[in-house]
Amino acid sequence: MPGSPEATPLPREQIDASSFRLLVEGVRDYAIYMLDPQGRVVSWNRGAERIKGYEAGEIIGSHFSRFYREEDRAEGLPARTLATALAEGRFEAEAWRVRKDGTRFWAHVVIDPIRDASGTLRGFAKITRDLTERRATEEALRRSQEEFRLLVESVTDYGICKLDPEGRVTTWNAGARRIKGYEPGEILGRHFSTFYTEEDRAAGEPQRALETAVREGRFEKEAWRVRKDGTRFWASIVIDPVRDADGTLLGFAKVTRDITERREAQRELERAREALFQSQKMEAIGQLTGGVAHDFNNLLTAVIGSLELVRKRLPAGDRNLALIDNAMQAARRGGALTQRMLAFARRQQLDPELASVAALVDGMKSLFDHTLGPAIVLDIDCPATLSPVRVDTNQVEMALLNLVVNARDAMPRGGVVAVSAREIVVTAAMAASLSLGEGRYVRLQVKDQGHGMDAATLARATEPFFTTKGVGKGTGLGLSMVHGLAEQLGGRLQLESREGQGTTASLWIPVAGGEAEAPAAPVPATDAARSLAILAVDDDALILVNTAAMLEDLGHEVTIAYSGREALAALASMPHVDLVVTDHAMPGMTGTQLVEAIRRTHPALPVLLATGYAELPNGESTKVPRLNKPFLQAHLARAIADVMQAQR
Incomplete structure (x- = not known):
């Protein structure tokens, strides 16, 4: 430019040195400075000031060991x-270093020797970076990984274990050791199919599990291992x-x-629920069966x-006799059918007495022999020492007899039927099962x-009317009767x-103790021929008319009543009554309630309770003599004779 002095260009070496110095001075993330051969600081950039806290005037000339x-x-x-x-030719390390204020920081340090063209040592170039935050992050990550490892x-x-992509075990935790029994050194590197049953391995289950996990993102199952x-x-x-982040399969978490x-607890609960359901079902069937049997007995009483x-x-x-x-x-x-129905429903009338099981079985040998036939071998083992x-x-x-006949029918080609008896103490541990x-x-x-x-x-063997013997070959009440009797x-x-x-059928009977009793001598029917004044009570006209006819045919004088209240009214108006024959299941006033009412006004009057039920309410009325329906005229006569004989 005219009139202006010409600028004198700086030597290239001075420009490069100046630019390099400005570059180093401007760096703030790295402390870059020079040491003399003895280790004293001779230069100091802004990064050194920020990281270590010293101004240049405070540190130049000091030894870097500070x-x-x-x-x-x-x-x-x-x-x-x-x-x-x-x-x-180089030193590099990470270590703790100290700032001016005495605080420590984690430093990455690089030291390079500086030599001139002749190789003479001019000092050292030292670069330091503060990695405290990065180290803290890495340490936190390391602790997290270590905690996770310890957790697992x-x-x-x-x-919990990890498998490689081929299914080989690469990690093994304490739970895996406890559950499967292998120490890490015994299982690491082995294929996880080791834990499968032989049949599952043969069926290809291990490979299928990994393929499912890869295809569906998860495999889940319960099975034997x-x-x-x-x-x-x-x-x-x-x-x-x-x-990994790219979706590459690294292995499997198992x-x-x-x-x-x-x-087992679940199965036990299911068994208990099933047992409860079965009990409730059998109870409901029993109630229905008992009711049907009672009504059927009433009808049979009139028919017979x-x-x-x-x-x-x-x-x-007369040709009509046949x-x-x-x-x-x-x-x-x-009548026999209804007795079995009542036995299942646990409503049959029992006449319990002390008995020896051995003597009972021994007394049936000849009956068994005639029933089983020549193709069946009977094996009896019942010790005489069993408690009564x-x-x-x-x-x-x-x-x-029902159980023996069932055993025979189960062996059409013959075989052995074993009848045995043992005395067993059922403990608390055995009772539940x-x-x-x-x-x-x-x-x-x-x-x-x-x-x-x-x-x-x-599961259905004791249900009433369930049979496997085919149409016309069984009633389906045999086992149900035995079941009801046992209960x-x-x-x-x-x-x-x-x-x-x-099949093994076991009839468990509680031990009674004491000595078996001899059967009581029969009571003579001396009153059967004497004419009695009898009050007959039943709400069913068919039964009442039939009973009255049977009594009159026996020579008795009969007054009838269709309810308990009618019976009490008739009793009050009759000049003389020798006996009351009453049904039990009547609306308004049951037979047992009628008995209790009679006891209050006529305490010495004998009563005979005719019923198709065995279960009666507890009380004095349960001691009343009973006649089971259906009954023949001879049964009625015998029952009357027994009642009148007991009054003497």
């Missing part, structure tokens, strides 16, 4: 760092794929829990009584070698059976 901790200086570390830089390692209820000692446990298994106890009276009035040789006899036989079979039981011997004999109370029992057992029953058949005696019927392995 930045070291006291213990590092005592160990001669500053001198060693310079010696290392000279020997190796410390879990003992869950087996195998411990190191070969025992099996029921496991809950979850397998999740582990991937969590296993031993839920064998929980499974009328048939008897008609037959007596027909002349000998038809009446046939009808009578059918009615009696109906209190039972209705007729009912127990019928129950035992046997559904019995604690105490001593005689277990009367009938065992066959027949075709057995599957689980579904066994009524305070015991139970236990059935054990498997297809192709036969």
Whole structure:
């Protein structure tokens, strides 16, 4: 430019040196400074001021060891760092350093020796970076990872392990050691299929589990798994794929829990619920069956009584006699059927007495021989030393005969029927599984070698009218009758059976103690021929008319009443009454309530209770003599004779 002095350009070396100095001075994230050969500070940039807290005037000329901790200086570390830089051409390390205010920071330090063209040492270039925040972050991450590792390692209820992409075990926690029994050194590197059962491995289950986890993002299942000692446990298994940020499969996280106890508890709960349901179902069926049997008994009473009276009035040789006899036989079979129904419903009338099971079984040998036939071998083992039981011997004999006949029918080609009896003490531990109370029992057992029953058949075996014998070959009431009798005696019927392995029926009867009683001598029917004034009470006209006709045919004078209140009114107006024959199940006033009312006004008047039920309310009325429906005229006459004989 005219008139202006020309600018004199600086040498290139001066420009480069100046620019480099300005660059170094401006850096704030790194402390960049120079040391002389003895380690004294000769330059100081803004980064050094910010990181270490010293102004240039405060530190230039001072030895760089000032930045070291006291213990590092005592160990001669500053001198060693310079010696290392000279020997190796570079020193690099991370360590604690000290600021002007005495606080420490984590520093990344690089020291390089500086030499001139002739190789003479001019000093050292030193670069320091404050990594305190990064180190804190890394330390926090390390602690987090360590805590997570300790957390996983410390879990003992869950087996947690990591698998590589091929399914080999790469980590193993304490829970896995406890549940599966392997120490890390025994299992790391082995394939996780080691824990599967042999049949599952053969079916390809391990590979399928990994494929499902990869395909669906998760695999979950409950199944049997195998411990190191070969025992099996029921496991809950979850397998999740582990991937990196790019989605590459790194392996699998596998969590296993031993839920064998929980499974058993659940199964026990289900069994208890099923037992409760079965009990409630059988109780409901029992109530229905008992009601039907009672009504049926009433009808049979009228049928049987009328048939008897008609037959007596027909002349000998009348061709209608055969038809009446046939009808009578059918009615009696109906009566036997209702007795079985009442037995199932636990409403049959029992006449309990002390008895010896051994003597009872021994007395039935000839009956068994005739019933079983030549193809069946009978094996009896009933010790005479068994304690006596209190039972209705007729009912127990019928129950035992039912069990023996069932055993025979289960072996159409023949076999062995084993009848045995043992005295067993049921403890508290045994009581729950046997559904019995604690105490001593005689277990009367009938065992066959027949075709057995599957689980579904066994579950229904004691239901009334359920039979596997085919149409016309069984009523389905045999086992239900035995079941009801056992319950009524305070015991139970236990059935054990498997297809192709036969059936064992166990009748558990509580031990009574004492000596078996001899049967009582029969009471002579001396009053059967004497004419009595009898009040007959029943709300069913069919029954009442039939009963009155049977009594009149026996020579008695009969007054009838259709309810308890009518009976009390008739009783008040009758000049003389020898006996009251009353039904139990009547509306308004039951037979037992009528008995109690009669006791208040006529305490010495004998009463005979005719009923199709066995269960009556507790009280004085339960001691009243009873006549079970359906009954024949002979039964009625015998009952009257017994009642009148007892009054003397």
